Amino acid sequence: MDFTISPEIEDYRQRISRFVEDEILPVEMNRDSWDAHGNIAHDWLEPLREKARAEGLWCLQLRPETGGRGLGKVGMAVCYEEMNRSIFGPVVFNSAAPDDGNMMVLEKAATDAQKERWLQPIVQGKVRSAFAMTEPHPGGGSDPGMMLTTAKKDGDKYIIKGRKWFITGAEDAKHFILMARTSDDPRRV
Ligand SMILES: Cc1cc2nc3c(=O)[nH]c(=O)nc-3n(C[C@H](O)[C@H](O)[C@H](O)COP(=O)(O)OP(=O)(O)OC[C@H]3O[C@@H](n4cnc5c(N)ncnc54)[C@H](O)[C@@H]3O)c2cc1C
Incomplete structure (x- = not known):
């Protein structure tokens, strides 16, 4: 480097x-x-x-x-x-944080339509966002492999089940990025 x-x-x-x-x-x-x-x-x-x-x-x-x-x-x-x-x-x-990391994730991973809808309002300073990863014991914190929250596909939507806490800026956030498990494979959170 x-x-x-x-x-x-x-x-x-x-x-x-x-x-x-x-x-x-x-x-x-x-x-x-x-x-x-x-x-x-x-x-x-x-x-x-x-x-x-x-x-x-x-x-x-x-x-x-x-x-x-x-x-x-x-x-x-x-x-x-x-x-x-x-x-x-x-x-x-x-x-x-958390807007900074969220913007970078969306910039890297989102489709053009998702960027327009979720990323640009944060970039323009119109909204604040939050990041929901950490869970109460025995769920995930430092180790995302321990995550218990699930996201199951249902048609064109996902059904989310789980509990998150320690979400910085949650009260002001207009939208959230949520981390959830999509399979039982420990490497596919
Ligand atoms: C100011 C602040 C703001 C935060 N904001 C957010 C937020 O916006 N969104 C969010 O999701 N979270 C947020 N958090 C939570 C933060 O991300 C977690 O506290 C962090 O990921 C650690 O998780 P934990 O507290 O569950 O500790 P644990 O994961 O339980 O870790 C405790 C200890 O165990 C060790 N450990 C954990 N797993 C293993 C393992 N498998 N093997 C060996 N050792 C292990 C860790 O290294 C650590 O020393 C925030 C925390 C703080 C303090």
């Missing part, structure tokens, strides 16, 4: 660093901007997201055709480190 930091990545790094310093850290210092869970409150988040977007510092991790800048893994490591100087940073740049 080539760990060279290109001039483009260095430029993003510097711009993100300045944005975090000038725009986000002053907001984080103000207790009024915190919600009950210790995240940035919605009314404070939206103007910062708009500003980050206007400055071209938005969804950098995604491919250009999806609406990102194709940062790659080295660029993500460099830029995410700068974003995380503030606990509010990643969400401002639309690079925070």
Whole structure:
């Protein structure tokens, strides 16, 4: 793997660093901007997201055709480190879990129609999403082979049976990616 930091990545790094310093850290210092869970409150988040977007510092991790800048893994490591100087940073740049991982899964695995319906609203910052994997004991956590939730095909739908917990952002999420078992083969979760 080539760990060279290109001039483009260095430029993003510097711009993100300045944005975090000038725009986000002053907001984080103000207790009024915190919600009950210790995240940035919605009314404070939206103007910062708009500003980050206007400055071209938005969804950098995604491919250009999806609406990102194709940062790659080295660029993500460099830029995410700068974003995380503030606990509010990643969400401002639309690079925070669970949306971040969900967007990458959808970008890689979804059909064009699924991307239009599920991915683009997250990319555009219109909705938040969640990821439902972890289950209460004896279900799956670190080891997905232990997953108990099943998805059984029924015509053109799936019937899901199971219980999930620890779903970050579940209350605000417009849609979820759910991990479930589709066969008894331990390798086919
Ligand atoms: C802040 C936070 C946010 C989270 N958000 C989400 C979310 O959005 N969606 C979601 O689905 N989950 C979420 N989780 C849950 C998280 O993904 C799980 O806690 C994690 O996967 C570990 O699972 P577990 O807690 O069941 O622990 P376990 O899987 O029970 O693991 C406990 C210990 O046992 C070890 N272990 C487990 N299985 C094996 C094995 N087969 N062999 C040997 N050792 C093993 C592990 O390494 C670990 O040390 C979140 C957790 C936190 C703390």
